[in-house]
Amino acid sequence: MRFASLRDLVSDSMAIDMGSASTIISVRGRGIVVDEPSVVAVNKITGEIVAIGKEAQGMQGREARDVGVVAPLVDGVVADFERTQKMLDHFVQEARSGISHFSRRAVMSVLSGVTQVEQRALMTAAEHAHIGRVYMVEEGLAAAIGAGVKLDDRHASAVVDIGGGTTNIAVVARGSIVYAHAERIGSFDIDAAITDRLRRHRGLIIGVMTAERLKMDLGSATEPENADKNLTVKGRDVQTGSPGAIEVSAAEVYGVIQTIVRKIAEEVKMALAELQPEVAADIYDRGIVLTGGGALLEGMEEYLARETQLAVRTADEPRYAIVHGLAQLFDEPLLLRRVTRNEPHFALDAEAGAFEG
Ligand SMILES: Nc1ncnc2c1ncn2[C@@H]1O[C@H](COP(=O)(O)OP(=O)(O)OP(=O)(O)O)[C@@H](O)[C@H]1O
Ligand SMILES: [Mg+2]
Known part of the structure; x- marks a missing residue:
């Protein structure tokens, strides 16, 4: 009894996809436990947070006079550091079962091309949420894994994630990203x-x-x-x-x-035009997989297929593809270590070391 309750104090591995529209968390062995809008309601006078997630969204558009509903993440990156931190803290706490206050580890997705400052902000937010070890993995790779791309596959696969704020085009082969480009349209x-x-x-x-x-x-x-x-x-x-x-x-x-999906299709075509010939040949054979909530728009698959002249399919549960991909990495520790993109963290440490030296 005593041991069981002690063990309960530490919850296990979490996969976290904090996007500009929604935050999704899955816990190993329990599946998706959080799927909430990435918004907070703030008292405009005191600056205090009055609600987070679904509850805050419920107020949106009908806020009390001195309450404003804001999204702390814009275009997939942290725009408001303090509120991002509080929001993540809240969702992580919600994801933990019962009394635990600490998680051993978490894998989080990070947009390709984020700056060190932006990634550091996410990392710090995770540390504040009492997560022991945080692994950052590029969103495109997580989406590919979640969409069923095999990591030992030497041929390339293309994944287009259409989120609320961003469209992320990634091409992966052998479990590595060979090309990634994120555009602020969604x-x-x-x-x-x-x-x-x-x-x-x-x-x-x-x-x-x-x-x-x-x-x-x-x-x-x-x-x-x-x-x-x-x-x-x-x-x-x-x-x-x-x-x-x-x-x-x-x-x-x-x-x-039309005006928006045309721009998204242009971005996808431009990205495909930058691929190396062998990679392009693989994509010609295999087509494109869509993930993200934007893929759920009626006719999206068909429209992109027509524009790119490629086969296009949508992943199962496209909104959960990234978090499913992240969660799978827990079963492949070697791979997790290889794909973790925590360099900015280390770079900062190295810089600090340089000053000390
Ligand atoms: N059935 C649907 N039809 C059309 N659009 C949808 C549907 N379901 C969700 N969406 C849209 O998908 C978007 C959210 O997608 P998603 O959850 O992938 O975004 P996100 O990951 O939070 O954002 P980002 O990756 O840009 O930071 C919202 O704009 C929402 O309106
Ligand atoms: Mg997303």
Whole structure:
């Protein structure tokens, strides 16, 4: 009894994907335990955090007078250090079962091309959440593993992760990244474009949740089958400032979405044009795997297939691909050590050493 409770004080390995839209955590042996929006509600006067995650999102758009809902991560990187730290701390605590306050280890995904400062911020946040050892792994590699790419495969595979704030294109072979490129465009840009369109052309200002709902319920990357399908959306009239409602059709939403998905497709094509010939040959044979919440947009697969002239498939549970990939690394300790990208950490230590020397 006593030993069991002692053991319970330390929870085991965690895989953490903290994105600009959502934070997802899985715990070894228990699966996904946290899937919450990466937002915090803040008291604008005192700066105090009043809610985190789902609870904060529930307030979004209908905040109390002195409360603001903010996203501490922007475009996949830490924009607000203190709130990122508190948010991670909260989610990690939620992921731990019961009374434990400490986790032995965690693997976290980090966007390719983040600066040392940005990665250091994540690392420090994890340390504050009482995690013993933190392994940072590049997002593209984690997505590939989670999407079913075999690590001993010598042929290259391409994975395109479309998140809220970023689109990350990665090509992996033999368990290593051979090419990665992250662009600051994602599914949030569709919401923003819808909001902008309705404000400028229809005279209605809508909230972020309404824009996202329009995208999910009516949106499509390809010509909608039922272009006349309508939804009533409500918001505030631009002219009068009073509450108002309009009908929005699938055709109108499709027109807006086109401008964004075209840019995403351009990024993917540009990335593919930079590959070495042998790698390009592999991708020609195998096509592309999609991950991330943006892949769930109706017609996305088909649209990218048409634009790139390649076979495109979406991973199972695309929003969880990264965290599934990270979790698999716990079963391959040698590989985990090889792919860990903690250099900035060591670089900082080395710098510190240089000053001491
Ligand atoms: N069924 C759906 N249809 C269309 N879009 C969807 C659907 N489900 C989720 N999304 C969109 O996916 C986005 C979130 O994706 P994801 O959780 O992969 O982002 P993230 O990893 O937090 O962001 P990033 O990787 O850019 O930091 C949101 O913009 C959301 O609106
Ligand atoms: Mg992501």
